[in-house]
Each structure stands twice: as C-alpha cells, then as structure tokens.
Amino acid sequence: xxxxxxxxxxxxxxxxxxxxxxxxxxxxxxxxxxxxxxxxxxxxxxxxxxxxxxxxxxxxxxxxxxxxxxxxxxxxxxxxxxxxxxxxxxxxxxxxxxxxxxxxxxxxxxxxxxxxxxxxxxxxxxxxxxxxxxxxxxxxxxxxxxxxxxxxxxxxxxxxxxxxxxxxxxxxxxxxxxxxxxxxxxxxxxxxxxxxxxxxxxxxxxxxxxxxxxxxxxxxxxxxxxxxxxxxxxxxxxxxxxxxxxxxxxxxxxxxxxxxxxxxxxxxxxxxxxxxxxxxxxxxxxxxxxxxxxxxxxxxxxxxxxxxxxxxxxxxxxxxxxxxxxxxxxxxxxxxxxxxxxxxxxxxxxxxxxxxxxxxxxxxxxxxxxxxxxxxxxxxxxxxxxxxxxxxxxxxxxxxxxxxxxxxxxxxxxxxxxxxxxxxxxxxxxxxxxxxxxxxxxxxxxxxxxxxxxxxxxxxxxxxxxxxxxxxxxxxxxxxxxxxxxxxxxxxxxxxxxxxxxxxxxxxxxx
Numbered sequence: 001x002x003x004x005x006x007x008x009x010x011x012x013x014x015x016x017x018x019x020x021x022x023x024x025x026x027x028x029x030x031x032x033x034x035x036x037x038x039x040x041x042x043x044x045x046x047x048x049x050x051x052x053x054x055x056x057x058x059x060x061x062x063x064x065x066x067x068x069x070x071x072x073x074x075x076x077x078x079x080x081x082x083x084x085x086x087x088x089x090x091x092x093x094x095x096x097x098x099x100x101x102x103x104x105x106x107x108x109x110x111x112x113x114x115x116x117x118x119x120x121x122x123x124x125x126x127x128x129x130x131x132x133x134x135x136x137x138x139x140x141x142x143x144x145x146x147x148x149x150x151x152x153x154x155x156x157x158x159x160x161x162x163x164x165x166x167x168x169x170x171x172x173x174x175x176x177x178x179x180x181x182x183x184x185x186x187x188x189x190x191x192x193x194x195x196x197x198x199x200x201x202x203x204x205x206x207x208x209x210x211x212x213x214x215x216x217x218x219x220x221x222x223x224x225x226x227x228x229x230x231x232x233x234x235x236x237x238x239x240x241x242x243x244x245x246x247x248x249x250x251x252x253x254x255x256x257x258x259x260x261x262x263x264x265x266x267x268x269x270x271x272x273x274x275x276x277x278x279x280x281x282x283x284x285x286x287x288x289x290x291x292x293x294x295x296x297x298x299x300x301x302x303x304x305x306x307x308x309x310x311x312x313x314x315x316x317x318x319x320x321x322x323x324x325x326x327x328x329x330x331x332x333x334x335x336x337x338x339x340x341x342x343x344x345x346x347x348x349x350x351x352x353x354x355x356x357x358x359x360x361x362x363x364x365x366x367x368x369x370x371x372x373x374x375x376x377x378x379x380x381x382x383x384x385x386x387x388x389x390x391x392x393x394x395x396x397x398x399x400x401x402x403x404x405x406x407x408x409x410x411x412x413x414x415x416x417x418x419x420x421x422x423x424x425x426x427x428x429x430x431x432x433x434x435x436x437x438x439x440x441x442x443x444x445x446x447x448x449x450x451x452x453x454x455x456x457x458x459x460x461x462x463x464x465x466x467x468x469x470x471x472x473x474x475x476x477x478x479x480x481x482x483x484x485x486x487x488x489x490x491x492x493x494x495x496x497x498x499x500x501x502x503x504x505x506x507x508x509x510x511x
Contacts, residue, residue, distance in 0.1 A: 014329040015257050015282065015289060017073045020184040023066055025195060028202040028221040034058040036378065037217045037224045039207045040232035041067030043187060043363060044356045047371035048230055049199065050115075050190045055379060059199045060224055062217065064206040067191060068184055070493060071234050074331035075363055076255060076293050078268050078280060079112055079179035081105035082130045083362045085142055085272060086339060087149035090388075095152075097388035101340065102153035104385045108368035109179055116186065119193070123185035124283060126266075131163050133172035134272040143173045143272060150175070164265035165279070166319055180268060180280055183364065208497070210238045212350060228378050231346065231355045232370070235334055235482060235495045242347050242391070245463070245495060248334045248358055250482025253296035254308045254472075257282070257289045257327035260320035264290050277315055289327070292316045296361075298479065306472045330473060332482060332493060333361045342391035343370045344377065354378075355391055428453075433469040433476075433487060442466060444476055444500075446487040454502060456489045461498040476500065 036052050038045045041063030049059040061067070081102065090098035116125050134143060143159065150157035156176040163172050195201040202221070209218040210229060217224045231237065236244045253276070264281035271277045276294040283289075292315065295308035309328055316322055336342060336358035343366075346353040354377065356370035369385065376383035387393075428434065433446035435458055444458040444467060456476065458467045465480035475492055476485040484492040489500035 013327065014073050014255075015284075015327045016075075016077070016182060016184045017069065018327065019182070019284070020188060023068070023188070023191065023203065025067065025191075025201045025203040028062065028200075028205040028219055028224070031223045031225070032060060032200070033225045034060045034199070035226060036060070036228045036230060037062070037226035038230045038232055039217060039237060040230075040234065041191075041201065041203070042070055042072040042232060042234065043068075043183065043367035044232035044370045045230070046187045046190055046194070047367055048232065048374050049194045049201075051371045051375050052378065053194055053199050055375060057378075059194065060226070061194065061201045062205045062207055062219055062224065063201070063203050066203050067201060068187055071331060071333070071363065072183055072187065072367075074255070074329050075183055076278060076280060076291055077181055077183045077364060078130065078278075078362075079109055079125075079181060079364045080130050080175065080268065080362070081109060081155060081365060082132065082173075082175040082178060083360070084270065085132065085146045085173075087153055087155075088142070088145040089339060091149045091152065098149070099153055100385045100388040102150070102155055104369045104372075104388075105362075105365040106155065107372070108365035109177070111368055111372065112181075112186070112364075113179070115190070116181075119189060121186055121189050123182045125179060125181040125186070127177055127179050128267050128280075130175045130178040130268040130270075131160075131172045132270055132272050133163050133167065133169045135167070135169055136273055137170055139272045140171050143171055147173050163269065164267060165269060178268065180282075182282070206497075207233070207237055210240075210353065212240075212353060215352065227352060229353045230374055231353065231357075234332075234357065234493065236346070236355050236357055237494055237497065238346070238353075239495070240347075241349070242355070244342070244355075244357065245481050247337055247342070248481075249298060250332055250334055251296045251298055251361075252330055252332050252477075253294060253361070254312055254330045255328060256292045256309060256312045256316060256325055258292060258316055258320065258322050259287065259324040259326065260290055260316075260322055262320050264288060275311070277312075290316075290320065309472065332484070333363075334358045334482070335360050341366055341370075341389060343373050343389035344383070344386055344391050346391065348392045431474070433471065433474065435466075435469065444469065446474070448487075454487050454489075456485070456487075456500040456502045458500075460496055461491075461500065462494070462496040467500075 035057040036059045038061045041061050045061050049061050053059050147157050147159045158174050160172050160174050206220045268280040278293040280291050292312050295311050334357050341358045343356045346355045359366045373383045428447040430449050442458045444456040446454045460478040462483050465478050467476040470477045474487050483496035485500050489502035
C-alpha cells in the first residue's frame with residue numbers, strides 16, 4: 001500500500017468519543033409533564049436544558065441513541081465567531097442584522113467561558129487567534145472587505161500577510177480572542193447537572209411526532225407533555241409546514257487527527273478557497289494531535305469516500321512530517337440557503353415550538369446562540385437576535401438562487417437514481433457494498449467480514465430518493481436530504497425515521 005493511503009482497518013473513530021466515558025441515562029418509561037421538552041441530546045439540547053433549568057424550569061431531553069454521540073462528537077470544536085467569509089455578505093443585506101449575528105457569536109464565546117469557570121470544568125479551553133488565509137490573488141479583496149466588515153461590527157480583526165504555518169499565502173484575515181476546547185468534556189458535566197430535581201435526560205428514546213394541540217412529544221416509550229418544545233435534532237424530525245427539507249441541504253466533511261514531528265502553532269486556520277482545509281491542534285497528555293479537516297461534498301454525492309481521507313493526508317504531508325494517524329472521523333452539517341442558521345419558532349403559527357438547524361459547520365458558538373435565543377423567547381417572548389435568525393424570514397436575493405439550485409439537484413438525484421441502471425454483477429469483496437439490479441428492482445448489498453450479505457431496499461424512507469453507498473463509513477446515504485442508514489438498514493441520522501427493509505443471507509450465491 002502506498003504511504004499516501006490510509007489503512008482504514010487500523011483507525012478508531014472520533015477522538016472526542018474515545019477520550020470520554022459512555023453515558024448511561026435511563027429510557028423514558030412513563031408519561032411525564034415538564035415545562036420544556038427538548039428533542040435531541042447534542043450541544044444545542046444540553047446547553048438549552050442547562051440554561052433553562054437554571055432559570056427555574058423543569059426540562060426533559062430525549063435522545064434516540066446516546067447523548068453527545070452524533071454531530072457534537074464529530075465536530076472540530078472551534079469556538080469562533082469567524083464563520084468563513086460571512087460579515088461582508090451580511091452587511092450588504094443590512095447592518096442591523098449583521099450586527100446581531102456578530103454580537104450573538106461573540107457573546108457565545110464569552111458565555112461558554114463563563115460556564116466553564118462557574119462550573120469549574122476542565123475541558124482544554126484556550127483562547128487562540130483564528131485565520132482565514134488564501135493562496136490566490138483573486139481572494140485578497142474579499143478578505144480585505146471581510147476585515148473591514150468585521151471591524152465595523154466591533155470584532156477585533158486585521159489583515160496579515162503571513163501566518164505561523166509553513167504555507168506560502170497571499171494574505172489572511174486574523175480574528176483575535178477566538179477559542180477551542182474539548183466539546184464532550186465541556187458538555188458531559190452539564191448533562192449530569194440537568195438530570196435531577198425534576199428534570200430529566202432520557203436516552204434510547206425516539207421522538208415519533210408532536211401533537212401541537214395537546215403540547216405533547218410522542219415517543220416510542222411514552223408521551224412528554226410540555227408547554228414549550230425545542231427541536232434540536234440536527235435536521236428537524238418534525239417539519240409540519242416548515243418545509244425545512246426544501247430549505248436545507250446536507251454536506252459531509254472529513255477529519256484526520258495526526259501526530260507530527262513539528263509543533264503546531266497556538267492558532268486555528270481555514271482557507272478561503274476550495275477544496276476546504278481547516279486546521280487546529282489538541283493536546284493529549286504530553287502529546288499533540290493536529291486536526292486536519294475538509295474535502296466536503298453533498299451527502300451521498302461523494303465519488304469515492306475513502307479518497308477524501310487520502311486527500312487530507314496528502315495535504316498534511318506537504319506541511320508536516322506525519323508520524324501517525326490515531327483517529328479519523330467524518331461529520332454531517334445542515335446548510336441553510338442564505339448562510340444564516342434557522343433559530344426560533346418552527347413556523348410563524350407555532351408559538352411554543354422552537355427549532356435550531358442549518359448551522360453551516362459552525363456549531364459551537366451557534367449552539368450557545370440557540371440556547372440563549374430559546375431562553376429569551378420562552379421567558380420573555382422576544383429575543384434581541386430574533387430577526388437575523390428567524391426561521392420564517394424571507395430573503396429573496398440571498399435565498400432564491402440557492403433554493404432552485406439545491407432543489408434542482410435534489411430532483412436530479414431523485415430521477416437519476418430511479419432511471420439509471422446499475423451493474424447486476426455482485427463481485428463483492430469483504431467489507432464492500434454496492435447497488436445492484438435484480439428483475440427491475442434496485443437492491444443495496446453489503447458483504448461483512450464473515451461473508452454474510454445484508455440486502456436492503458435502497459429507496460430512502462424519507463421521500464423516496466435512491467441511496468448511495470458510502471464505502472468509508474459503510475453506510476447508505478441519501479443524496480437528496482441527507483438521511484443516512486447503517487448497512488443493516490438502521491437509521492443513523494434523519495430526516496428519515498423508518499429503517500430500510502432488509503434481508504440477511506449466509507450464502508451470497510442465492511441472489
């Protein structure tokens with residue numbers, strides 16, 4: 001095997017998961033009544049519950065699997081208000097909303113640090129400058145405009161000609177007083193403070209529906225009655241008249257955690273061009289991990305998912321002397337049409353149902369922003385940042401072009417999946433999957449290491465798109481709305497709720 005390629009069998013998953021203990025919260029076992037029901041046990045759910053409980057409300061979180069094991073456990077954990085090149089775009093739409101966005105995310109950094117200090121949490125928090133750099137002349141003016149926009153909004157920003165990495169650049173934007181941390185070490189102590197005194201966290205409890213007339217969350221284990229309901233399930237599991245499936249698309253990106261001979265500078269970095277490359281470090285004992293992130297693509301539309309990790313490795317070797325790759329993982333992000341997340345009331349007609357989604361890869365500060373907005377809306381009926389994040393906003397110039405582009409792509413993938421034939425030859429290696437056609441029916445077939453075949457219906461149970469095989473993650477991924485399924489048909493992440501139909505056979509010659 002070439003030194004530029006990764007031995008996937010020798011690697012573990014997310015460092016954040018591997019370096020923290022497993023949770024063991026109980027399942028819901030009876031109907032309960034609380035002030036706020038929160039669907040989703042990621043960072044948004046935990047922070048919202050923690051803050052609302054401190055305001056005297058009784059809260060209940062329900063999570064279909066284990067808390068903090070999905071998107072939150074696969075982040076790069078940059079605690080930053082620097083969200084690529086965003087502020088110049090926002091100012092052009094209106095300085096009032098741009099100022100709301102800047103203030104919200106700068107505030108989030110400080111509130112996170114306040115909680116860490118108050119609760120005395122050891123989570124590797126440290127302030128670092130954050131850089132957006134470019135190697136192309138054409139991006140210099142964009143970066144200079146972003147510097148001016150950020151400074152106009154009160155952010156400490158500057159243009160620099162060099163960065164403390166051995167990369168030849170044309171220029172960079174530098175934000176001061178940004179941060180990084182270990183997200184699970186931060187959130188797990190908060191979860192244990194939530195789960196007592198009439199507030200709850202329920203794991204292995206799946207939300208099925210919402211009865212908005214009765215203020216109920218219907219789960220597979222019972223009913224939670226709550227005056228206020230927060231949907232914090234990444235992609236909204238409940239989408240009555242919100243049409244979020246048409247206003248969001250999903251992207252996957254990849255992380256290599258490498259050990260290198262060189263010392264990494266005390267800073268965070270991301271480039272301004274494509275393919276995306278983002279870097280930060282993480283101390284583990286007396287050693288240092290360097291997280292190398294990027295190679296994003298729409299979910300289900302990566303040509304060869306293994307190659308994304310190898311692309312990151314090739315990039316890493318141009319900068320560092322790579323000694324080891326102890327961890328790798330991938331993540332999925334919900335992308336909004338106009339660059340701004342949807343945080344607030346699910347629709348204009350659901351005053352007590354709230355949603356947070358479309359974080360566009362910047363989940364650390366945005367999760368805290370979400371929790372603070374929910375607190376203000378639930379307690380006071382208004383929020384100082386409501387306007388910019390309002391899920392019911394209408395921004396035609398910013399949204400129309402992307403609306404048609406992304407939904408045309410959905411239609412294209414739907415039709416191509418239905419009409420283009422795949423090979424009917426099996427020829428599967430151990431650990432490999434593919435789509436085959438038998439008697440006009442498409443089947444997804446995966447062969448495990450024991451020569452057992454898992455055969456699934458490749459029609460997504462959300463809205464009927466045809467699934468694609470993801471070899472790197474061994475999953476069936478939807479190219480339309482981002483649902484993902486294990487090779488045995490179980491849902492990994494939504495919006496799909498129902499697992500795939502599956503047949504398991506020991507003798508692969510049967511098909």
